[in-house]
Amino acid sequence: MPQLNPSPWLAILIFSWLILLTVLPLKLMPHTFPDAPSPEALEALMMQPWAWPWF
Template structure:
């Protein structure tokens, strides 16, 4: 069974990781959210207990 020449496979691996490490992160980090998150209030809402009509 013939052995594969590792030279082209290493170059493909190296350049694909180069793309993932250099080109993709700035594109992902440049993403902006359409709506900025608003801070929630720290007050706990007043809840009432249910009165079950069948008990």
């Protein structure tokens, strides 16, 4: 049964992982995410503590 011969399949697996690990990060890293918080937005989110009525 040729499926049990690991020689060609192991090479295909290694080369496909090498391609995925080298090409995909180069394609994904230049993209910026529009929902990244800015420092000004983080300062505006400072909220006052809740005044509990029973405390």
